[in-house]
Amino acid sequence: MTSRSFRKTTFGRLLRHRSGTVGLVIVLVYLFIALASPWITPYSPIAQHTKDRLKSPSSAYVFGTDEFGRDILSRMMAGATNSLRVALISVTVSGFLGTLAGILSGFLGGWAENILMRLMDLIFAFPAILLALSISAALGPGDSNTILAISIVYMPIFARVARGSALQIKEMEFIEASRSLGASKLRLILQHVVPNSLTPTIVQVSLALSWAILTEASLSFLGLGTLPPSPSWGLMLSDSRKLMELAPWMAIAPGMAIMGGILGFNLLGDGLRDVLDPRLRSGSGMNK
């Protein structure tokens, strides 16, 4: 009996979703490396082994070394910490603020909706990467500015998703029932609207994380994100370009890391969408 009810939970259904499971495994591996990297990297990610510059992959340096003799595997693992930290913080901020704005405007309507959603439309009117780029350019490079840029750019997506759910829930009978029992607006929002509108937001969180990893890597690649010598995948890839013919392994490792991260969160997001929202299942059907 227990196994049967487990199969029916969201988690159980996700495990039977093939590509969703692959995504989940990738995400867990990345999270583990990101959390444990200070203890498990074979070398310090910024230690320069001057005698071992530009060494090709070997048993001593699994992914080789860069032009300063730094171990690329260690930098890759520390890069995961950096990349996921930026992605998680910025998605938390944009998810919280965006969802709040969306629920308030959907539930309250009127001028609150007008002001909030026009503001979100304005952010939405830019090509995303360009807005992130301009914010980083204005504030200067560095992790906290990257986080701010990503948070602002992704906010409207959370707001739209949350507003859509809030609008639907607002009209349901149990809200009316609760209201007729004398529940305040605040209570309605916290007790009923928020928990019931979170499902699409959860899907969006996973997709937002994959986008955030991509954006962090892009900004670092352009020299507008993480500052050297901190290890960042985008920065490592950018550094590898001038030494490409000599040391292609310098590009391969961070490239794989970026791609794997984006792929993992994307697959997990698609899987979650299929599992959590059966209405959308027939439409996409891509990753099953």
Added chain:
Amino acid sequence: MRNYILKRLLIAIPTILGISIVIFLIMHLIPGDTISAMIGTQYKLTEAQAQSLRAYYGLDKSLPEQYILWLVNALQGNFGLSVRAGTPVLSEILSRFPLTFELTILAMIIALLVGLPIGILSAVKRDSILDLFGRLLALIGMSLPNFLMGTLIIYILSVYFNASPNSGDYVDFTTNPAANLQQMIFPAITLGFAFSAAVMRTARSSLLEELNKEYAQTARAKGNREQRVILKHCLRNTLIPIITLVGFQMGYLFGGAVIIEEVFALPGMGRLLLNAISQRDYALVQGTIVFIAIIFVLVNLLTDITYAFVNPRIRYD
């Protein structure tokens, strides 16, 4: 229909105004201005010279004043002077725009040429090897960042084919079309690849949906062959979401072009912007971003209008 277009146009105006305000504010968040950035560097300005330069560029006025001044000038096509180069910002932008535009269009053509047939075949031969291949391609396209793909292409070309797409001066299309296309083809493939994945996904799911609709069943029941059902009846409706996708992605391709130009060392608007950022040439940064944003809004507007043409249902809401 005319009312619809007018309504959309009227909505676009406050959006563009809002964008310009946002960009203006972002650009003025920066501590210090171009002039103080100059003092520390090669120019060796005295404080008095800096003051007069600020007055010359209008940087000594209050923020709202500066904005109104900038807006009034911008409406007359004057986006100010590039502080570093001393040339008008608009002429800098317009001289770089054709390259970025060409790159975007080429990328879009490539994406459609690759994505549409694969998406359609994928839907028709559902769950076949071909479908699997198409879906795999879409997955890679979605998760391969364009700067990584560009870097890999350059590596493969230089190591295995002894060609370096990055070297040599850029030749524009009107001077020598063949040489120009040779330079542009790899950047365009790089930019278009991710988008072809999106086209493929949309074409596949949209055609699958159409094939199950009642009118398709009717067409089959009348004795049409499946091929005819697909080509004559379903394909046309499949294209509607593709049009929307193309329109809305155009702006994102523009943003992506910024990165691709950096990777392939092409002197387009993206490089202009990135150079302006690194040289703290704010008038140029501001002008370029506003310019791109306006194009983004206009393309979206055009998409909405085209969409209303092909799909009469949404015209009257």
